[in-house]
Amino acid sequence: MNEKTTEELEKLRDLIDGVDQQLLHLLRKRLDLVAQVGAVKHSAGLPIYAPEREAAMLAKRRAEAETMGIQPQLIEDVLRRLMRESYLNEKDVGFKQVKEQLGKIVIIGGKGQLGQLFAHMFSLSGYDVHLLDKNDWHMAESLFDGAGLVLVTVPISVTCELIQEKLTKLSEHCILADLTSVKAAPLEAMLAAHKGPVVGLHPMFGPDVGSFAKQVVVVCHGRNAEAYGWLLEQIKIWGARLVEAEAVKHDKAMQLVQAMRHFSTFVYGLNLCREHADMQSLLQFSSPIYRLELAMVGRLFAQSPELYADIIFAQKGSLKAISDYLANYSEALTVLESGDREEFIRRFREVAQWFGELAPQFQHESRAMLQSVNDLKSH
Numbered sequence: 032m033n034e035k036t037t038e039e040l041e042k043l044r045d046l047i048d049g050v051d052q053q054l055l056h057l058l059r060k061r062l063d064l065v066a067q068v069g070a071v072k073h074s075a076g077l078p079i080y081a082p083e084r085e086a087a088m089l090a091k092r093r094a095e096a097e098t099m100g101i102q103p104q105l106i107e108d109v110l111r112r113l114m115r116e117s118y119l120n121e122k123d124v125g126f127k128q129v130k131e132q133l134g135k136i137v138i139i140g141g142k143g144q145l146g147q148l149f150a151h152m153f154s155l156s157g158y159d160v161h162l163l164d165k166n167d168w169h170m171a172e173s174l175f176d177g178a179g180l181v182l183v184t185v186p187i188s189v190t191c192e193l194i195q196e197k198l199t200k201l202s203e204h205c206i207l208a209d210l211t212s213v214k215a216a217p218l219e220a221m222l223a224a225h226k227g228p229v230v231g232l233h234p235m236f237g238p239d240v241g242s243f244a245k246q247v248v249v250v251c252h253g254r255n256a257e258a259y260g261w262l263l264e265q266i267k268i269w270g271a272r273l274v275e276a277e278a279v280k281h282d283k284a285m286q287l288v289q290a291m292r293h294f295s296t297f298v299y300g301l302n303l304c305r306e307h308a309d310m311q312s313l314l315q316f317s318s319p320i321y322r323l324e325l326a327m328v329g330r331l332f333a334q335s336p337e338l339y340a341d342i343i344f345a346q347k348g349s350l351k352a353i354s355d356y357l358a359n360y361s362e363a364l365t366v367l368e369s370g371d372r373e374e375f376i377r378r379f380r381e382v383a384q385w386f387g388e389l390a391p392q393f394q395h396e397s398r399a400m401l402q403s404v405n406d407l408k409s410h
């Protein structure tokens with residue numbers, strides 16, 4: 032270490048080291064308690080995520096912090112981070128199996144990342160999970176025999192065709208479900224191909240989440256909801272929040288939430304690349320928000336182009352949503368070209384008013400994110 036120091040400073044640092052070591056012992060103690068909570072929840076079939084307990088605990092600790100002259104946000108940050116750790120640790124003990132004697136669960140496309148994640152979660156919950164990948168169709172008949180749930184998680188571009196061609200002979204007791212990020216067409220295809228229970232699911236997260244806690248899974252009901260109630264209950268036990276939606280409405284929202292967002296991120300990256308942006312100096316001069324923005328853009332290009340092409344090309348309606356964005360961009364550009372600063376400010380206020388209370392709420396949320404980005408810096 033070349034940093035300057037003094038004897039007095041070193042003494043104080045020794046004391047800080049001692050406190051930090053005590054913190055480690057306390058963390059160990061908390062993790063051990065959480066492991067016990069995990070075991071209790073496992074046998075009682077309780078969800079990993081307990082929002083009311085979290086809110087009550089945070090409120091109490093915040094109030095106590097205040098009386099001790101500690102910033103309430105400090106203890107909230109620490110506890111939220113610890114609870115994230117709890118979600119991961121509680122998962123390791125496994126989950127209660129809501130439906131016993133279901134028979135097999137067959138995951139079509141089970142070797143893909145999302146398929147693997149679901150296979151892992153079902154296995155942690157005691158189910159008999161089988162994967163069916165593109166080269167396994169010669170075994171399909173024996174795999175489907177005695178299946179209680181068939182879950183389709185293949186690329187969007189082949190989902191409907193696969194359902195129509197290959198899933199017409201499932202037993203009427205078997206539940207047919209999918210994880211596709213568009214819902215109307217796959218749901219329609221499943222209802223047409225299969226006479227038994229049908230449900231469409233869309234996990235609103237990528238396969239790299241450590242746990243399902245607090246993640247959203249969209250549910251589009253198909254047919255015979257009583258038969259697949261256990262599946263929804265199981266997903267809730269994993270910690271996810273279910274949001275019921277009508278398939279067409281869901282798909283419309285996805286044009287903005289997924290297609291438009293990913294496409295504009297793609298163009299942002301394309302632009303940096305074509306302009307030969309000097310990434311080293313951009314990184315050097317980054318404000319926290321720009322660093323976060325670069326991370327959001329850059330992470331896209333660390334993933335599969337096929338996956339994003341699938342999402343972006345999935346719906347014809349997305350083209351309109353993206354074209355509208357381009358039209359608004361061009362129109363806003365004319366304000367800049369004409370040098371009309373007042374007009375820009377008028378429009379800015381118009382949008383701010385439209386966001387309403389959400390604007391300051393987002394500002395607050397993003398402040399915490401930006402501080403985390405800054406915390407990650409090591410020099």
Ligand SMILES: O=C(O)C(=O)C[C@]1(C(=O)O)C=C[C@@H](O)C=C1
Nearest residue numbers: 068079080081082084085114117
């Ligand atoms: O109290 C619980 O139910 C826990 O699982 C423990 C804990 C925690 O770490 O304190 C973790 C997750 C829950 O959402 C709430 C609290």
